[in-house]
Ligand SMILES: Nc1nc2c(c(=O)[nH]1)N[C@H]1C(S)=C(S)[C@@H](COP(=O)(O)O)O[C@H]1N2
C-alpha cells in the first residue's frame with residue numbers, strides 16, 4: 001500500500017507497468033551487453049598498450065587488463081565489430097528512452113530513501129541512468145563528429161563505460177528474475193499482485209489510447225527507422241546514401257578510383273600540394289641501421305604489392321574493400337636493418353603538424369603481415385591528396401585511425 005500511494009500522480013499513462021518495462025529491459029540487457037563487448041574490442045583495437053601515442057587515457061590501472069594483441073585477420077574484423085557497436089548503439093536509442101520513460105515515476109518516489117539498502121539501490125540507479133545517458137550521448141555526438149565535450153571523447157567514453165556497465169550488471173542481477181517472471185507469467189500485467197505492479201503502474205491511469213503491445217511496436221518501429229537510416233554507412237555506393245541520419249565525411253569524395261569516403265581532407269588538416277610534391281617530399285625511415293630517405297619515385301621502384309582492404313572508422317562507417325598498391329611495411333623495415341619476421345613496432349608520423357590523428361603506432365603483428373602496406377596507389381591510380389598522397393599506411397583488421405595518411409616519418413623499434 002505504502003508503495004502505490006507514493007507513486008507521483010503527475011504520471012498517468014496507462015502504458016506503464018511491469019510488462020512494458022520488462023519487455024524493454026530484456027532487449028536492453030542483450031543489446032547493451034553487445035555494446036559493452038564491442039566497445040572493449042574497439043578499445044583493444046587501438047593498440048592502447050603502445051601508449052602514450054595511440055592512447056592517452058591517464059591512470060587506466062586495472063581497467064587495462066584485457067588488452068591483447070589486436071589480430072590482423074580476418075581483415076574485415078574492425079569493420080564488423082565497430083559497425084555493430086555504432087549501428088546497434090544508434091538503433092537502441094528509442095528502446096533506452098522508452099525504458100527510462102517507463103520507470104521515470106520511480107525516480108521521483110517519496111520518501112527518497114526508506115532504508116540504507118534502499119538508498120544504496122537508488123544511488124546505483126543514478127549511476128545507471130546517468131551512465132546510460134552519458135554513454136549514448138557521447139557516442140552519438142562522436143559519430144556526428146561533434147566534439148563538443150571538454151577533453152577527449154576517448155577517455156570519457158572509456159571511463160563512462162565502466163561506470164555504466166558496473167551499475168548495469170548490478171541492476172541486471174537484481175531485476176532479471178522479476179523481469180522474466182513478468183514476461184512469462186503475465187499478459188500485460190493481468191493478475192499481478194497490486195503492490196508489485198504498483199511500483200510502475202499509475203494508480204489512477206488515464207484511459208488508454210494505444211495498447212502496450214502497440215506502444216512496443218512504436219518503439220520497435222523507431223528503432224528500425226534509425227537502423228535503416230544508419231546501417232548504410234558500412235557500405236559504399238547507393239547503400240551509403242540510405243544513411244541519411246548520419247551524414248559523414250570531410251568532403252564529397254566524388255567518383256573514380258579515389259571515390260570512397262574521406263575523413264579529414266588535406267585542406268582541413270593543413271597539408272598542401274607543395275609539401276607533397278616530388279621535389280619537397282621525402283619519407284624518412286629510422287631503424288637499427290640508421291636513417292634512410294626515399295622519394296616517391298624511389299618507393300615506386302621497390303617491390304610493389306597489392307591488398308584489398310577496407311577503411312573502417314571508429315565512428316562506425318566503413319568502405320568496401322579498396323585495391324591498395326605499395327610497399328609492404330615489413331619491406332620498409334628491411335631497409336633499416338630488420339628481417340621480415342623480426343620487424344618491430346613502428347611509429348608513423350604524418351606531414352600534419354597538429355591534430356589528433358597525425359601519428360599512430362603499429363604493433364609487430366601489423367608490421368609483419370604481408371597485406372600491410374605503405375600504399376602509393378589506390379584502385380589503379382596514384383593516391384588522391386585527400387586519401388593521403390604521397391603515401392599512407394593501410395593495415396588489415398585495424399581501425400581507420402591507424403592508417404596514417406600523408407606519411408612523413410616511420411620510426412621502427414623505439415616504442
Ligand atoms: N594524417 C592523418 N591520417 C589519418 C587521419 C588524419 O586525420 N590525419 N584520419 C584517420 C582516420 S580517423 C581514418 S578513419 C582514416 C580515413 O581514411 P580516408 O579519409 O582515406 O577514408 O584515415 C586516418 N588517417
Ligand SMILES: [Mo]
Pocket residue numbers: 263312313314315400401
Ligand atoms: Mo576514423
